[in-house]
Amino acid sequence: MRQMISFPCGDDLLAGTLDTGELATAILIVSGGNEIRSGAFAGQATMAAHFAALGYPVFRFDRRGVGESEGLNTGFENSADDIAAAVAAFRNAAPRTERIVAFGNCDAASALALFHHKLSIDALILANAWVIDAPSGDAAQSPVPNADAIRARYWARLKNPRSLIDLLTGKIDLRKLAGGLASAARKQPASGLAAELATALARSAVPITVLVAQRDTTAMAFMGAWQSGIFADVQARPDVRLAQFDTASHGFADAASRHWLFEQIQSQCQAPFNPSPVKESERRE
Incomplete structure (x- = not known):
């Protein structure tokens, strides 16, 4: 069942969509760029329906100033409060949830990497992460090749x-x-944003899946940074996995890419989960 949900973020009301499911593992979808929560060509709505049919609760939302949400859009770099509000609304709407796997593509992946340590998120799936230094909000609009x-x-x-x-x-x-x-x-020296992502992921306490569309410009820039050495501490972690697919589709829009993407997400959702005592105490607070 699909439900529309409004939830607060500061003084603004944000719009979200919950696809219900009976499993204890749930999926949070964070939109990239200035994309609304349905995604390009309804790709995120399709993803939500697919995983809800498998029993996973799925939540997606419009951040402030995007789509049906109130407020000012200040870009992915300032979306920590939006994601935190969405996580709280998700857990409230799906109280049986024990674990949240968060998925983001492009600058949504970057936002999750930067801010997830402040949130009640248990695993990350980061696709084609944005690592090019650019003004806020330009990530999805101006994929400048490096x-x-x-x-x-x-x-x-x-x-x-x-x-x-x-x-x-x-x-x-x-x-x-x-x-x-x-x-x-x-x-080229690694971008400042790439260095920030490397630092954030190196100190992360959750398992991380990194997904790459091999012929996508944004993904190529990410792989350049990934192979530059600044992500060495991230790569050394046993709970970090990199998977690549031969496609130029930034959003994994074609049938083969979408099938591969859904397989990768389900693999993370089915991985063993051992919540840390710190996380559980944080949630009780």
Whole structure:
């Protein structure tokens, strides 16, 4: 059953949607960019229906200033209170919930990474996390490729036999190709946001699944940061898992990508859960 819920966040009322389920593990979906809670092409609504049919309660919401929610939209960097209010509303609406697995794509993944330690969240699923330093709210709107994304794109083109034919027949401008390769060769320092995510995830107390759409520009930038060494402490943790899928779909919108994404989420939901005494005491407070 699907229910519309209003809940407070400071002086504002936020809009949420609960898909009910009987299981004790529940799924919180956090929207990326300025996307409403149904998701692009109703992708998040479809996800919620899918997992609710399997018995998982699922909650999604519009943060302040987005969709049906009141207030001022100040971007993902300032969404900690919105997510906290959504978690509280979710637990109140689904009181049998013992464990919340939180999913976010793009800057929603970044927000969860940054703020989850303040929240009653038990596991993270972070897809195509946004690591490019950009003004608030621009993440989903302006996926500016950095050197890592440029390198990945050129490498993919050079591996394509068709590109060799285009090169030999003069269809590829050699001067532009040389300039592009020179740009791709330049090493960029890790962004400030990437460093913040690395620090937050290294001190996290919950299991983390990192999902990557291999040919997505935002994901390429993330993988450049992931492989740069700043995430070394995160990668060393036994409860951190990285999974990649060969798609250019940022939102895993095609059927094959969506099937893979749902499998990854269900795998995390089915993982053993041992709540820490600290978390339980925090909840009682």
